[in-house]
Amino acid sequence: MRDQPEQQAPPVQRLRIRYAKRGRLRFTSHRDFSRAFERAIFRARVPMAYSSGFNPHPRISYAGAAPTGAASEAEYLEIALAEVVDPAVIRTRLEEALPDGLDVIDVVQSPGGALADLLQGSHWLIDLDADPATTHDAVAAFLAADAVSVERMTKKGLREFDCRAAVVALSAVDRPAGARLDLVLRHGVPAVRPDDVLSGLASVAGLDPAGAPLLTRLAQGPLDESTGTVGDPLSS
């Protein structure tokens, strides 16, 4: 008989990491990213804490990943370490070990608690190939509505839900070739995503941009309901 594997030592330090998905690597899916990140921590020789069992895994907690195809400046995860290290050193090593386009922005020591609890809202920019005036009108109509019902195919089948209540702030700004939406979304259940808001704009005001919109998450963190702003989850 084979012996049971020995128990792994508990973590001695937890680090929170903010990273970006940029340019062509915005097509990295969450699964792709987690595989790439696990290889990067091995290359970077980060002294990870591992889970126990026959097939130990490095302890990594992901939170609030952006959908495949969306760029992001504000993705977060937390890693547990077997040794105490300087977060700045880990940042440099990880930055070297990850491909360009998956870029580490910040590494800080975790004060404890759940990272996911701090990710209450997101600030998005959505670039559209649409007429600016039409976009302005659509935004006004959307904001005037109490509720905007949209449908989306989920793992559990086609679901219908309201996408209006989760919108904390929405405005349209012009850009050289089309329009840009500036959107703050509250995280909740069911999760309302930027493309749900686009579906809502289509159903309320018939906004129908050409081609695929470019989504960019600028920030993700604690939500200030009074100002409609998204804070930094690593500074709290």
Next chain:
Amino acid sequence: MSAPASAPESGPESGPESVFPRLEPRLPSVSKPIQYVGGELNSTVKDWDCATDGPTVRWALMYPDAYEVGLPNQGVQILYEVLNERDWIVAERTYSVWPDLEKVMREEAIPQFTVDGHRPIRAFDVFGLSFSTELGYTNMLNALDLAGIPIHAADRTDDDPIVIAGGHAAFNPEPIADFLDAAVLGDGEEVVLAISEVVRDWKVEDCPGGRDELLRRLAVSGNIYVPRFYDVAYAADGTIEAVVPNRPGIPFRVRKHTLMDLDAWPYPAKPLVPLAETVHERFSVEIFRGCTRGCRFCQAGMITRPVRERSIETIGDMVENGIRRSGFEEVGLLSLSSADHTEIGDVAKGLADRYDGSNVSLSLPSTRVDAFNITLANEFSRNGRRSGLTFAPEGGSERMRKVINKMVTEEDLIRTVAAAYSHGWRQVKLYFMCGLPTETDDDVLAIAELAKKVIAKGREVSGRNDIRCTVSIGGFVPKPHTPFQWAAQLDHETTDERLKKLRDTVREDKRFGRAIGFRYHDGKPGIIEGLLSRGDRRVGRVIEEVWRDGGRFDGWSEHFSYDRWVGSSEKALAGTGVDLAWFTTRERDYDEVLPWDHLDSGLDKDWLWADWEDALAAADGADVEVEDCRWTPCYDCGVCPEMGTEIQIGPTGQRLLPLSVV
């Protein structure tokens, strides 16, 4: 730190325009878009005019299958790296696009592109395709067509790249001769550089004589096969009468290329690390090339001779470098029969010691039953799981194993699995083939008996009932340059019948049936692989017909259509007097000119024939065995004297030293 959403597409600064700006807006609508964006760790994007002195030579390298299969391919990774190390060569990679992206590309007129610089394939000097299997032929036609390159070599102009095939399937490139400008037999490392030099010299001279002259130079000086310089004449019975050069200076036979001293070529040194999930998520080191076990069905073992080992020190260095640069924690020690390395015990122990206590795990694919030992297996599972062991007896009966010259006795196998089960393994996988020459129903049913004995022995030695044995069966396809190149392939109806009988026999068994897993495929794809393996130039029309009818990704069961291949064969071969059966289920005679006879793998055709006769004699009970020339005297297969090569093996007597921690 770059600005939000700015593309880190470190793309072309000169040369043809990147197609990425046109591709990008459509990527959200296709499945797994990450496979088309490039940017893998250790990938290279060079300036289009990177040569500091004289012209730049540019290669587009393709593995003609989906990215998830093509990216891990060692051959392409090695050539990509070897070429890009030269400051006057640009090499980029391209893979087959799935039908959803193909539709978008046809709508938007986006040409076949490289994933590195997203440059159009047609802009390169050389378009090199690596064929591990013949089932990529339709994908080649699709890539050419998407690239805007005429699919027939005869229709290409000086604006088109030279289309070159390599890989094991290129040892009989005749079925795709009409679509190729050239083919290379054997190891690619040195010859791709030689080809590049010929191309450079020709460009320095301002391309005299156009592509025809370039091809002539390659054929005359480079030992490169250029199909258009050979005429094929057919006899009234449909067989080949002769294949002869049609212009002066072209050699009658084209020889394979053999790389000696693998220690001098430790590639891949910069392993590509994909973001997308691929079929092999590990770092592999080829511990030796070639195999002289003499299994008669095995084309790889015949065409890669002689055996050339990497030394224990090079292997150790390559493993350390590879995992540090890739981040892969699983290491595969690759070869055709890995446990046969002269120092495999020291390699295994040295690596296991080195990475003890880490999560680096080692695997040893292609282990022979008779070369397996528990010490070795323990070293390989020291850091990992004892998930399963795989052996390949290939033939179910002792008679069958003698026919194929895979001299593994039942006692060997039972002893080996007993050792494995008693040391904690719970699962053993066994590979067999169906459709081998002289095979009968009884030979196939013997697989069931063997599997039952394996389970019985496993239960006995482990004292447990939860042990399992999985039987995997592949259909045998006779391949060129092997002793079975003359054999009749078994028709798919009989293959399927035999497999059904075997399955029923296993299922009916109350004591063992549930402990035996059974995996197999139907016999139809094997027949098409057989057509493409042993076909001649007339088969090109079939491939073209299938592609025009929508055939793609023939290696994928969900895309493969047997009916389409049958229909296209009937249409394309009408009036030739030959058909699908003629190419597959027909036995050949000694006198027949085989389509690949002018392509020299080094093997003496008379030796192959004698070995084929020995196989038939063994089938009737004769006791003949070809031993391995690695340990026993040369048996005159012809390769070493013909090619001027020799066996390169250890032992070196060296040991791997522990690595100092950095």
